[in-house]
Amino acid sequence: MSAAPQEPGIRKDEGGIQRRPLGRVEVRLSGSGGQGLILAGLVLAEAAGLYDGREVAMVQSYGPEARGGASKAEVIISDAPIDYPLCSRVDLLLALNQEAADEYSHDLAPGAWIILDTDLVANAPTSRAFSLPFTAAARDKLKKPMVANVIALGAISTLTGIVSLKALEKALLARVPAGTETLNKKALTLGAKLGRDLIGKGRPGPVWEFSAADM
Secondary structure (H helix, E strand, C coil): CCCCCCCCCCCEEECCEEECCCCEEEEEEEEECCCCHHHHHHHHHHHHHHHCCCEEEEEEEECCCCCCCEEEEEEEEECCCCCCCCCCCEEEEEECCHHHHHHCCCCEEEEEEEEEECCCCCCCCCCCCEEECHHHHHHHHCCCHHHHHHHHHHHHHHHHCCCCHHHHHHHHHHHCCCCCHHHHHHHHHHHHHHHHHHHHHCCCCCCEECCHHHC
16 A cells, blocks of 8 residues: 555545555454344455455354344454454444344444444444445345345445455355345345445434435
């Protein structure tokens, strides 16, 4: 990088939104069982590792129930070998429900990205959070609430630049069931649009909520 970062881990501003580190980034994708966070973590890790050529490590955990219990995937993406696979200073938190937002926001890095689901997280853990309609967009635009996780990945790619959209698409299509490729590509594209629209609109409030109707 030619320009000095504004603070450790920040690489630049674009459209008033801070981009996360290229050197190393700790990502926590969280929500409940059934929201596809483990799949999202696998796709993110494989996109960064297999197709963007980065070093990656991933760990995952489930609650006591397959559906409805807490679920999270943690992915570390780095340009150097990773000697410890657990997140300790989270640079990006995605929370797809209120429980996840409350439980997993305790160890965020200064200036961390906090990206929430508009419909499912009523109380943001910090005024620096962004709120986007992942579930509403999946339900209203694609008629498939199950692809909210994929929409979230598209938005993360556009907003943060930690993984390329092209790499995400390749990793996603290698993972999803046969016959769902078109749906998942549409979900990824929709998420990328959400991210671009957020950058374009700015951030007028403490916690900016962007509704599916605005798309």
